[in-house]
Amino acid sequence: xxxxxASPAATRRPATVTAALALLALLALxxxxxxxxxxxxxxxxxxxGYAFAALKLVAAVGLWRCRRWAAILGxxxxxxxxxxxxxxxxxxxxxxxxxxxxxxxxxxxxxxxxLALPASRRAYA
Numbered sequence: 364x365x366x367x368x369a370s371p372a373a374t375r376r377p378a379t380v381t382a383a384l385a386l387l388a389l390l391a392l393x394x395x396x397x398x399x400x401x402x403x404x405x406x407x408x409x410x411x412g413y414a415f416a417a418l419k420l421v422a423a424v425g426l427w428r429c430r431r432w433a434a435i436l437g438x439x440x441x442x443x444x445x446x447x448x449x450x451x452x453x454x455x456x457x458x459x460x461x462x463x464x465x466x467x468x469x470x471x472x473x474x475x476x477x478l479a480l481p482a483s484r485r486a487y488a
Contacts, residue, residue, distance in 0.1 A: 376429055380486045383477035384426035387437050390444070390470055391419035398463050403456040408447065415444040431487040438478045445471030 394416035418440045425433020448471065451464025477483060 375486060376427075377482045377486050379477050379480045379483040380426055380429065383437065383474055383483060384423045386470055386474040386477065387419045387423040387426065387441070390441070390467065390474065391416040391423065393467075394419075394444075399457070399459050404460070411447065412444070415440050415447075419444075426487075429487045434478055434483070434487045438475060441471050441474045441478075445475070 394412045418436060422433045422437030422440060426437060445468055448464045448467040451460060452468060453461075455461040455464050
């Protein structure tokens with residue numbers, strides 16, 4: 364796409380916002396893939412995971428358009444999802460679920476950092 368046909372948001376979207384929205388989409392899509400041992404996870408936690416996944420996708424689309432509400436939504440949803448995944452670091456019933464929880468927490472923290480960086484905040488101010 365040439366610079367003359369690029370949308371105004373795309374020309375001012377910093378790499379930190381692009382990386383954050385990519386991580387949001389990745390985390391959302393990963394939450395939709397059933398992990399082995401998911402039957403051992405309480406039903407409410409699984410339903411909350413699907414709800415967080417949907418909200419992350421909405422936030423990713425909003426970030427693509429550099430919308431402030433999307434940054435706030437993405438930050439809140441990732442923060443809550445990361446806090447919900449944290450007990451899995453120690454108490455997940457299987458090793459696979461512990462690894463999934465660890466990856467979720469690490470990627471969630473990376474997303475929070477990217478959303479909070481000054482370059483990102485300027486993009487949707």
